Amino acid sequence: xxxxxxxxxxxxxxxxxxxxxxxxxxxxxxxxxxxxxxxxxxxxxxxxxxxxxxxxxxxxxxxxxxxxxxxxxxxxxxxxxxxxxxxxxxxxxxxxxxxxxxxxxxx
Ligand code: FES
Numbered sequence: 001x002x003x004x005x006x007x008x009x010x011x012x013x014x015x016x017x018x019x020x021x022x023x024x025x026x027x028x029x030x031x032x033x034x035x036x037x038x039x040x041x042x043x044x045x046x047x048x049x050x051x052x053x054x055x056x057x058x059x060x061x062x063x064x065x066x067x068x069x070x071x072x073x074x075x076x077x078x079x080x081x082x083x084x085x086x087x088x089x090x091x092x093x094x095x096x097x098x099x100x101x102x103x104x105x106x107x
Pocket of ligand 1: 058
């Protein structure tokens with residue numbers, strides 16, 4: 001799922017790091033967003049909707065919605081599509097904090 005050599009940008013994704021999702025380790029590359037790293041590791045569900053408790057994940061991929069919110073290093077409601085990975089980063093799905101999702105997107 002990774003583009004390691006881009007015809008214009010050259011070599012990409014050279015240094016691997018470890019991130020943690022739900023306390024499980026996953027390999028990611030520096031220069032990736034959290035959302036891209038999780039998707040590359042097969043993780044597509046980043047939380048659940050408040051009312052219907054349906055899976056949430058990537059939607060706009062450009063910071064305009066709140067579908068990709070997760071808790072990262074203790075900070076709630078971080079847009080994973082706009083946040084770059086860091087070594088040792090701890091990521092948890094946005095399952096149990098309905099207030100902001102409801103206000104933001106009215107799901
Ligand atoms: S997918 Fe819309 S803000 Fe991240």
